[in-house]
Amino acid sequence: MELTIGPNQFFWQADIWREFNRNMAADAPVDRMVLGELVCSKRLPFYQNHIPEAVEQVQASGKAVSLTSLALVTLKRERNLTADLGEMGIEVEINDLTALAHIPKGAAFSVGPLVNVYNEGTLAWLAKKGATRVCLPPELPLGSVASLAKAGADLGMIIEVWGYGRLPLAISGRCYHARLHNRTKDNCQFVCGEDVDGLLVDTLDDQPIFAMNGVQTLSSTCANAALQIDILRDAGVTALRLSPHSGNFLAVCQGFRDLLDGRIDAVGLNAALLSEAPGGAFSDGFLTGKTGADWSGAA
Numbered sequence: 600m601e602l603t604i605g606p607n608q609f610f611w612q613a614d615i616w617r618e619f620n621r622n623m624a625a626d627a628p629v630d631r632m633v634l635g636e637l638v639c640s641k642r643l644p645f646y647q648n649h650i651p652e653a654v655e656q657v658q659a660s661g662k663a664v665s666l667t668s669l670a671l672v673t674l675k676r677e678r679n680l681t682a683d684l685g686e687m688g689i690e691v692e693i694n695d696l697t698a699l700a701h702i703p704k705g706a707a708f709s710v711g712p713l714v715n716v717y718n719e720g721t722l723a724w725l726a727k728k729g730a731t732r733v734c735l736p737p738e739l740p741l742g743s744v745a746s747l748a749k750a751g752a753d754l755g756m757i758i759e760v761w762g763y764g765r766l767p768l769a770i771s772g773r774c775y776h777a778r779l780h781n782r783t784k785d786n787c788q789f790v791c792g793e794d795v796d797g798l799l800v801d802t803l804d805d806q807p808i809f810a811m812n813g814v815q816t817l818s819s820t821c822a823n824a825a826l827q828i829d830i831l832r833d834a835g836v837t838a839l840r841l842s843p844h845s846g847n848f849l850a851v852c853q854g855f856r857d858l859l860d861g862r863i864d865a866v867g868l869n870a871a872l873l874s875e876a877p878g879g880a881f882s883d884g885f886l887t888g889k890t891g892a893d894w895s896g897a898a
Contacts, residue, residue, distance in 0.1 A: 600828075600859050601838040602629040602852065603734070603759060605711075606637045606667040606692075608767065608842060609812055610792040613646040617653070619843065624656040627849055628856040629841070631663040633692050633711075635684075637670050638770070638815045640677045642789070654689060665690045668698040670713045671770045671814070692734075699728060707731045712761055712840070713770070717743070719750040726754040734840050737761035737822060738885045741830060748835035757837050763825075763851055764842025765797060765810055765877050766818035766891070775811040787813075795845045796877040807878060808892075818891065821876035825858060825865040826895050827886050846875040869896060 604623055607616065623632060634653050636643040650666075657664040666689050668681050684691050685701040693699060694711035702708050709732040710716060710725055716733055725733065733756060735747060744760060751758035776798065777787035791798075797810035797817050807819035824831065824839065831839075839859075841851055854872055857863040863871075869881060884893030 600832055600836070601631065601757070601759075602762075602855055602859070603631040603633065603838055603840045604629050604852065605734075605764070605840045605842045606633045606635055608638055608765070608815065608817070609795055609797065609844075610639070610642045610645075610789060611795060611845075612792070613649060616646045617649045619848070620649075620653040621656055622849060623852070624653070624660045624662065627852040629662065629852050630838075631665070632657045633665045633667050635667040637667045637694060637711075637713075639774075639791075639813045640669055640674070640680060641787070642813075643680070663690075665692040665709055667692045667711060668694050670694045670711075670767075671772070672697050673772060702729065705729065710734065712736050713767055716747070719747065722747055722750050722756070723754060726756055730756065732757040732759060732838070734759040734761070734838075737766045738891065741827065741834070741886050744831065744836065744886070745834035748837075752835050758835065759838035759840055760824060760831055760836050761822055762839030762841055762855060763823055763872075764821060764840075764844060766822045766882075766885075767815065768809070768818060769816040771814050771816070774814050775816075776813050779811075784814075799878065807880075810878065818882065819878045820880045820882035820892055820894070821878055822883060822885070823869065823872075823876070823881040824883055824886065825855070825868050827883060828858060828865065844875075844877045850875075866896070 682701045692709040692711045694713040712734045748758045774784040776791040780790050791813040797812040800809040810817040854868045858868050882892050882894050885891045887895045
């Protein structure tokens with residue numbers, strides 16, 4: 600089973616972004632990395648000049664590399680940025696179907712977890728368009744994952760599942776971070792950068808429920824599919840996605856590689872990673888439970 604490092608969902612300073620990708624390219628035991636801006640185009644100018652360097656580092660390490668599209672394209676400037684992706688000669692991971700208009704005819708592409716691939720018909724349609732890999736939406740239960748993995752195998756597609764990290768739940772045209780600090784979206788002053796793994800949101804009963812990340816809503820817990828690896832592998836899933844967060848992310852990558860290779864069990868991995876997990880709690884409820892926040896390892 601392959602491992603993919605997904606695009607960073609958060610707004611990190613350029614030097615931190617650059618160092619993170621350099622270290623992951625050099626040392627992380629993964630097969631693929633996805634680079635670029637997924638959430639907010641306003642963040643991109645801070646580090647976009649470093650993307651070609653990061654691409655070269657990933658390729659030099661022998662890993663595959665893709666460039667993500669934005670999750671929500673609303674402005675002419677963002678349409679132009681999306682069009683530029685298709686001209687860079689690197690595989691594009693689309694997270695908004697409008698990006699398909701900018702993929703060169705005949706070029707292969709991948710599909711990220713923010714595209715609603717919920718059934719075999721959608722999977723077949725994307726395959727006809729040139730998709731060779733799909734990371735399924737993280738809210739799918741195991742039964743649906745198994746059905747789509749089988750359909751993907753028949754189509755010759757790689758089917759990837761969200762393996763670790765705060766789950767992307769929604770994208771809005773409004774910026775939650777800016778509103779919280781009494782700023783407009785156009786004058787946000789990049790306040791989302793103060794919360795490097797997102798800002799936890801509690802209910803009125805002081806229970807964590809979400810994390811906000813600029814215009815994005817994330818899960819409060821850190822999704823973790825470690826306890827479901829054997830089921831996912833038997834279902835035909837061929838790749839896991841690990842979503843970056845601050846701290847020792849290299850340990851996350853190494854831990855999942857050790858798990859897949861049989862050098863550690865899921866219980867041992869979970870114990871090692873819990874202290875640095877965003878939100879301080881794990882979940883795998885979309886795969887197995889009644890709610891997304893459920894955790895099958897709670898017992």
